[in-house]
Amino acid sequence: MNVIELNNVTKLYKNDRGIRNISLTVKEGDILGLLGPNGSGKTTAMKAVLNLVNFSGEIKVFGMDLHNDFEKIMQNTGALIESPALYKDLTAYQNVSMHASVYGGVSKERIETVLDAVHLLQYKNDKAGKFSLGMKQRLGLAIAFVTDPKLIILDEPVNGLDIEGVVETREIIKRLNSEKNVTFLISSHMAGEIEKTCNKVAVMYEGELISQGETDDILKRHASMEEYFLSVVKDKRGGIMI
Amino acid sequence: MNVFLSATKNELHKLLLKKKYFVLTIIGAFVCFLRLGGDILVAKLSEGQITLKSNLVVSMLGFTVDILVPLIVFMAVTDLFTGEMQEDSFKASLLRPVSRFKVLLSKTVAAFVLGCIVTFLMFLVSAIMQMISGRGFSNIPHSLAIYLVDMIPILGIAVLAVFINMISKSPTLSMLLCIAVYVLFKYINYYVSPIGQMIFTAYSQWHKIWLGTSLPFGALMAKTGILFGSILILYTLSYIMFDRKDC
Numbered sequence: 001m002n003v004i005e006l007n008n009v010t011k012l013y014k015n016d017r018g019i020r021n022i023s024l025t026v027k028e029g030d031i032l033g034l035l036g037p038n039g040s041g042k043t044t045a046m047k048a049v050l051n052l053v054n055f056s057g058e059i060k061v062f063g064m065d066l067h068n069d070f071e072k073i074m075q076n077t078g079a080l081i082e083s084p085a086l087y088k089d090l091t092a093y094q095n096v097s098m099h100a101s102v103y104g105g106v107s108k109e110r111i112e113t114v115l116d117a118v119h120l121l122q123y124k125n126d127k128a129g130k131f132s133l134g135m136k137q138r139l140g141l142a143i144a145f146v147t148d149p150k151l152i153i154l155d156e157p158v159n160g161l162d163i164e165g166v167v168e169t170r171e172i173i174k175r176l177n178s179e180k181n182v183t184f185l186i187s188s189h190m191a192g193e194i195e196k197t198c199n200k201v202a203v204m205y206e207g208e209l210i211s212q213g214e215t216d217d218i219l220k221r222h223a224s225m226e227e228y229f230l231s232v233v234k235d236k237r238g239g240i241m242i
Numbered sequence: 243m244n245v246f247l248s249a250t251k252n253e254l255h256k257l258l259l260k261k262k263y264f265v266l267t268i269i270g271a272f273v274c275f276l277r278l279g280g281d282i283l284v285a286k287l288s289e290g291q292i293t294l295k296s297n298l299v300v301s302m303l304g305f306t307v308d309i310l311v312p313l314i315v316f317m318a319v320t321d322l323f324t325g326e327m328q329e330d331s332f333k334a335s336l337l338r339p340v341s342r343f344k345v346l347l348s349k350t351v352a353a354f355v356l357g358c359i360v361t362f363l364m365f366l367v368s369a370i371m372q373m374i375s376g377r378g379f380s381n382i383p384h385s386l387a388i389y390l391v392d393m394i395p396i397l398g399i400a401v402l403a404v405f406i407n408m409i410s411k412s413p414t415l416s417m418l419l420c421i422a423v424y425v426l427f428k429y430i431n432y433y434v435s436p437i438g439q440m441i442f443t444a445y446s447q448w449h450k451i452w453l454g455t456s457l458p459f460g461a462l463m464a465k466t467g468i469l470f471g472s473i474l475i476l477y478t479l480s481y482i483m484f485d486r487k488d489c
Binding site (some may be wrong): 004013020029047050051052053054070071075081082083085086088089090098099102103104116143207242 | 246259330
């Protein structure tokens with residue numbers, strides 16, 4: 001089953017940057033990594049999937065049209081886009097519970113379990129505005145995970161995390177994927193991270209999707225994800241590498 | 243409906259956690275106290291020549307619904323829209339199973355409810371002071387009806403602020419524009435009466451047309467139509483802009 005389908009999706013900002021004619025499919029149980037340099041359109045593509053930006057083309061999530069069935073889609077979707085959207089005057093617990101309250105049926109125990117999983121339980125009564133970048137990122141992840149979604153969209157999820165945090169986040173993603181068959185769409189500009197976390201990769205460059213494939217197949221043909229990325233970018237540039 | 247109610251509750255909760263609304267309400271109560279103190283002082287100095295106004299509750303109404311509550315509603319709407327956009331927390335409202343229409347409506351309703359809460363608190367404070375000062379409480383039920391009727395146009399004030407917040411990207415500019423437009427509308431209302439009657443902010447003391455006067459039914463309906471028509475037009479325009487906004 002296709003969880004996400006993008007058909008000829010275009011979103012261009014005033015400065016002519018954005019995404020052009022992106023077509024992409026994410027199947028159930030996939031961990032698909034969007035790999036690309038800064039400004040390649042990864043975040044814009046994710047924002048389009050979450051209806052945060054206007055776009056042309058068609059996006060279906062869980063087989064439903066994004067515009068017509070947004071509420072149903074978001075019932076099963078968790079997301080962390082750019083910097084975590086947190087209310088700085090609210091505590092960590094309040095930030096998570098406020099998000100969960102709209103879904104209904106999320107217990108206090110569940111909120112505390114998720115906060116514990118991201119090592120924020122001891123700071124649950126501290127205001128989010130006083131958190132470090134890494135703690136904010138962890139809280140953003142807790143908000144994305146708390147409602148037990150079937151699809152999780154994470155934009156640079158390990159941004160600002162220390163080494164331990166990076167490893168733990170990767171383990172949480174893999175565990176949710178293997179135990180609960182949660183589908184992930186993850187973006188990163190770090191090829192190594194995508195290689196370790198994702199089973200599929202799509203490379204974006206200057207707003208276009210220039211290559212995609214399965215991680216195992218790519219690693220059979222290339223020494224590393226980094227080398228694969230550099231080779232496809234080189235092809236796109238016509239053999240010129242800076 | 244549950245999603246909308248949860249979203250509205252969340253928005254109101256965020257507003258109630260901000261101390262500035264509490265402080266402004268305390269200031270409102272203090273103004274009420276000063277008003278009472280001033281009345282008593284004038285009565286004493288004039289040795290009974292000038293008597294106290296019997297209805298402190300209604301005499302506080304102008305300050306409450308023309309100054310205090312609009313200011314609080316402007317601040318609340320600005321906090322919930324451009325304020326959240328500037329501090330990058332606005333996305334949180336859009337990453338939930340709540341459509342943009344409901345997000346806009348929940349934030350607007352939350353600001354309106356906050357305005358109503360402050361109006362009611364001001365009624366309570368002035369009613370208590372009136373009773374303490376020994377002016378009796380026989381007119382309190384009528385005063386309560388006046389306050390309740392005057393809560394309705396607060397929705398118009400909230401929608402006006404929402405519309406301004408759709409145009410502006412900066413909280414400071416939004417707040418300044420809200421105040422400037424509101425003052426301009428008030429100014430027009432006082433000095434150019436034929437135009438003033440066509441502007442919905444003229445009805446901030448709405449009880450004047452509903453209670454104690456005998457306006458023809460047609461005139462009542464016309465004024466009601468102007469208020470709710472203005473709200474509908476501004477809200478529709480706001481929604482069109484909000485729905486096309488990139489976050």
